[in-house]
Amino acid sequence: MITTSVIVLIALGFTAAAVLAAASKALYVKEDPRIAQVEACLPGANCGGCGLPGCGAAAAAVVAGKAKPDLCVAGGNEIAEAIAKVMGMSVDFSEPEVAELICTGGNRAETIYAYEGIHDCRAEAMLYYGEKSCGLGCIGMGTCVRACPFDALQLDEQNLPVVNKTLCRSCGKCTEVCPTGAIRISGLSANLLHINKTQDCLAPCMQKCPIQVDVRTFVHQLKKGRLASALQTVKSRNPLPLILGRVCPAPCEQICRRNILDSGVAISTLQKFVAEWEMQSGQHVPLDCNPDTGHRVAIVGAGPAGLSCAYFLRRLGHHPVLFDTHAEPGGMLRYAIPEFRLPHHVVEWEIHGILEIGVEYRPFMNFGKDFTLESLAEDGFESVFLATGAWHTPSLDIPGGDGRNVMGSVQFLGEIGVHISSMHEKTVVVVGGTNAAMDTARTVIRLGASRVVVLAEDIQRKMSANKTDIKHATSAGAEIMEQTRPVEFHQDGHGNVVRVDFEQVQYKDEKKASGPILSVPDTLQSVDCDLVVVCLERWPELECFKDAEGNIPFKVSKQGTVEADKATMQTSLPHVFAGGELRLGRSLVMDAVADGRRAARSIHTLLTEGKVRRFSAPPLERVIPESILKGMKVTYSIPRVKEQEIPVDVRKHSMTKEVTLPITLCDAVKEASRCLHCGLTCYDSDAGSEYANDPDVLTFEEIAAQKAAKEAAEAKSAASAKDTAKEACA
Template sequence: MVKPKVLELANKIASGITGGLMKVTPKDPEYRIIEPVVTDEMAEVALCLEFHKPKSVEKVAALCGKPVEEVEKVLFQLAVDGVIKLEPENGVNKYFLELFVPGVMEYMVVNKENVAKYPVIAECFEEYTRKVGGMLAGNVPPGLGIMRVIPIESSIEGDTRKASYEEIADLLNKHDTFSVTDCACRVVRRTMGEGCGHTIEEMCIQLGPAADFYIRTGRGKRITREEAFAIIKQAEKEGMIHQIPNSNGPGKTLAICNCCGCSCLSLRNANLFRNPDFVRSNYVAQVDRDKCVACGECVENCQVNALTLGQNLCTSKKNVIHQEKETPYDTEWGPDKWNNDYRHRKVVAESGTSPCKSQCPAHIAVQGYVKMAAQGRYREALELIKKENPFPAICGRICPRNCEAACTRSGVDEPIAVDDIKKFIADQDLNSHQRFVPEKKAQRPEKIAVIGAGPAGLSCAYFLAVDGYQVTVFEKQKVLGGMLALGIPSFRLGKEIVNSEIEVLKELGVEFKTGIEIGKDVTFHGLRRLGYKAFYVAIGAQAGKKLGLEHEEAEGVITGVNFLRKVNLGEDLKMEGKVIVIGGGNVAIDVARTAERIGASQIDMYCLENREEMPALEEEIDEALLEGITINNSWGPKRVLQENGRVVGVEFKKCLSVFDESGKFSPKFHENETKIVKANNVLISVGQGIDMGGLLKDSKMELNPNKTVKADPLTFQTGEIDVFAGGDVVTGPKFAIDAIALGKQGAISIHRYVHGDNLTISREREYHPLDKENLNLDGYDRLPRQRALHVDGNKSKQSFKDLRSTFTEEQVKKETERCLGCGAVVVDDYQCVGCGVCTTKCKFDAISLVRKYDSSGVELKEMKSNIIKYAIKRKGRIAVKKVKKSFKSVFSKEKGRTE
């Protein structure tokens, strides 16, 4: 049932922008937003008000012929609901009408009670701004939209042409009254199920009369000027863009918003309609490619996706001539030009970027920390690494080095020794008196439970702790580290290294409870009753796998994983005589080398793969050979031999091939070519399984056919909505760095989940490396790769200590000089809105703002006329461009005929 007076009021408010030329219907958001909270009787009173002309209660009562007490009550309720504006004048409350945006819709959205009761309020705010944005796309002069970006002050400090209205401090210092509210746009998105995870609470600041209105109507919290500055600084830390309403004239704003590109409805108009003129400042970003190292910090924090990671090397092929970029300046700009998928962020340019960052599972800024190491900035390098990987000292010893395998330098001589550089950086911190502990972003009350203290669980706990959550890690074993502590021998990864990096988590406030098995000692339901709001399951793949061979259960046959666990837990194990290790992966190598250290006199490894196919890293194979271990390639076990229940050997058969034509595992054997090998012990290291125990009891979590936990591939949410999973329990056995990367993703999902935000929006990051075949590397000199001191195999096999040496500082300097610096950031200076966020994130002084425009805010009446004039001139430019294009086409055809 349409409320006629409410519809009339909606039209009157809308006329503030349209001048009454466009009628509001009951289907329009302008009507639907106020309809739930306004009756026709209330609307009658509001219709007596005018735009920006405050009236007293007595005057309104006289105009509408109602008692003063009744009118006063109605007006104040309308102000509380956000439909009209209240402003005291000489101690007397006066009321007037305000625009829908900026104005009524923001006021209404920050009334939490009403939005919770009537979600349509949030939906209409989004719909209205999208509707108006589409109508105005291309027709707004640069910097003269309803909202305007104000650069972060530090980003324009050196600009002598800056104006006072472009300085946040000047805007704050003009007023004495301040309030703060939750971000209206992020409230809208969260209400609509599209929350992005950015901070909502206490983000938008009101100034002067606006602050007084917010405080009087209970929608804003009074703050001091100092607190306002602190909020601004916190927003800048979080990478938010400062925006102000732009219709009061230069420097006369009454609000400062701190905005993100994924939720802000104003920035949405810049992104969705590919028309940043709606909001832009007078500045754009520019990159110094000689300084840029493509670390990606500016790219990750750019709220309008104007920055991407590109390349910084000369190509061997001729550059493709790109067509001139179309913009609304002289082009018709309809839906075919818009970017409806703007929240799917593009982080890498079409050219690709640094292979080291692209190929790293955690996408660590390798080029960035190598450059910092070259400059002796080791603590900053460590901080940069820890933005993606909390355990650089661990990974510096066990990483598979995907970055090195992909390194562009290999096209000149050898890859950069990235892992050795990282190890050196991390060891500087391990050896320092004051460890690097990241600053917490907030203090949050929510309790999160992490199940499993392996690399994925520890990584998730680290990032949640940095976000300010109360994290408890539950570990089944008595020791922390998971496979880092129990599945890797100390001669590859010292327990003191693992414990040292875990200590940082303890300093962040993470609580650890060992000897507790979830599903047996305590359940998910029990933890929920204790107040835990979300869970991260990261129990790893710590169960050994057997092959189903005849007599496989004989005494002396043990899986490699179980063997390593027993040794790492300090059990009194002795190996005598000959030992056979079945398997060709890294774990099998570790098993063989460990067996040698506890007394075996001869170690023989047997694997299906030939030497080139072995899954073990080349470095680990070499270390095993140096220690006298024999590797027998292309043999598969046929049966275990036993006498009186005790293993005495293994019969092997020749493996002809391991994979079929499609690359699938499908071994083929020569059944008649066999051999028997005697042994006192057999260690089977052919994979790992997952021991769920009672974890899934009374749970909606499901398993995949391979017994891993079924989880969403982007969010890692399981069948239980508050349970997320990661690491080997999801992927199957992989490297620690893969688990660490998933741990961070789990933390992001949990952060969003506990706040009721969308788990997928703006999450995807697609990296691809530059084309190394299209590079001209002829001008680079060959430089020798630095190598750590050689370890004598005869000496190393007698010790459980990691005897591998670390680079000297001189070696680090020489090795970092070999980096080609093949990545650099690319700026889309049209899409850039000149916020300055990028300049605050760059640690290399490689990006800055330059003044390109010279516009200032205007009052609403002048804004309307400016937009109309601009739109008329734009139509002329579009017409001229079409004529030029037509003539060009004709001449091209004529030229083709004459040729």
């Protein structure tokens, strides 16, 4: 029985073997030898960063045409090229990307409870929404460190992950496990074109900057003496740091958290300092640019908006060409801002830095005459950015406003040194409280004017002019008459204005300095004059955009500006974008630079993705409420750096000498130490501790004690005086 069973089993085994052998011959598929060759090129990490289960599967996908040669995130370009060689293919440029931490809080961020469970960020976030009061804050339990297959992450003493960029392969494993979005994958394009959103870790200064400079990082780099890195950080958002360091009104400083305690960090001064350092070196700091994509973009207008757009497009690898009517690029930076405020050599240096990275400039090109949208398309330009500015000052709608000696600010400032070289013993009336009004007042004083009267509708704090420029104008001798406006210009027989009548005005709500501007009855005054310069609104000149029938091909606002989406700069023509003062009317240089970067972002996505990429989340438009702190506990009070100025008598006789002198490296580093290195809600309470022993540095406790002692002494003195008075009466 047993023998029979054994024989049967053996027979069944032979039968099965025979069937399997036959089946293998019938169904055998020879494996493509390239799979093994491709797999040999791969690092064998089996990390899954490519989305496939191991390197073998990745190799099979490449050979099957289901994946590209650059699928391996662990390998980089060398491995991609090796795979492409096996496959007889070419590799497109792949921009390097690395993990990047956006949270700066660490142990500074307030913890709202003690978590005693599993030490995992995801578990903690799931159970308790994270332990930090800041919703963006890194929880700090190292889940991302454990998830990284390349040992590119480690925790520092604050329990914040530190990225080793040489080891990071941008596989994204860390971002997958991070529950708060505190760590992200980012590269050159993403950094250049990122638009701040409310879910970013933004200090108040970064929220208020239209250009969105990473203030926190660049100031920290300056503090550490890494000036080149600091400048590169600035230039990832601002291509004109030397210029904006001089003309920016610095809204970032006004909202700086240090204002709660003493005074805001001199951010604009520090930006100017690192840019001055570069200029003094004689060489521009190297900037990364992606390889040429072959896409050509026409930019009409070489002012700040056009220069900004060209700069960012070139760094992204595209070929921008600037067209302008002037001999030299710069727009109003070169032709409408006085040299004592913005020296020509500064403008030259900044623009040269943009042109030398590969931006092309074509002078004496008039839109509508020398080229059109149609001719640009025929020449191979795939997109157009219009940034022709607002050069027209409309006439005042008052009697005598058409006088021969009534000029707009741009016309007047543009003729200095060309047709106007002296205002000796002249009386000049300047209308407006704008930056141009202060520039005009300071200019005519330098040209020898005996009297300058500025008529401004607003009180000083409501004027659009920079407060520093207002101070410089008044110190030079300009008479700034607040809450006044002209009502009539009296002309002589030759059509020249010889007298200006003006009146007092007031706000409808005087307490809040808001509401409509109303005339104050019986306040009429007069001033004799030789020249009137109007420095109010400016509007674009749109005649050049009209076709043969007199139509403009895109939408125009009631104010006479080109309508464009405020987030993307796209006009009603999909491939045409507009920004700067052409879109905004009279505005600030920083707004024009911001428009240029946003336009570059939109044009880039149109060229590379076939459509303008909209935002996955709304861009930041208002200050994030939770970031505005009312109470802070900071240890040290460090005096804000004081910029030295040349004497008033010297500046009144020079059209080229800057009023403000550069600060020293020591001053810059000390000022940078005042920065609290803020996050969304956190900050460094011991900022500036390295200067604790300096005689001008006090703790806030010492300041409070001094204040209390002073108040006690004053009270004692007052009591003593009271007693003395009583005795005298007795």
